[in-house]
Amino acid sequence: LDAEPGVAPDYAEIVDADTFAPVRSLRKTCYVLLAARVGSTRLIDNALIEPEGEAFRVTV
Known part of the structure; x- marks a missing residue:
């Protein structure tokens, strides 16, 4: 995100779905x-x- 002009990231995290x-x-x-x-x-x-399986499914 830092490379995108006009975009200022506040946070980006990957967290455990149960415990965060x-x-x-x-x-x-x-x-x-x-x-x-x-x-x-x-x-x-x-x-x-x-x-x-061997991959991951992403839901947005």
Whole structure:
């Protein structure tokens, strides 16, 4: 996000879906949490990441 002109990230975290503790690697269900400012507007979003066999499914 730092490379995008006009976007000022507030935070970006990947957390455990059950405890909301930060995670270092994807092993089980987790959330990607993101907030950034574009001009005077603050955008907040999240995505659910779930294991699916050898891959992960992302729900936004």
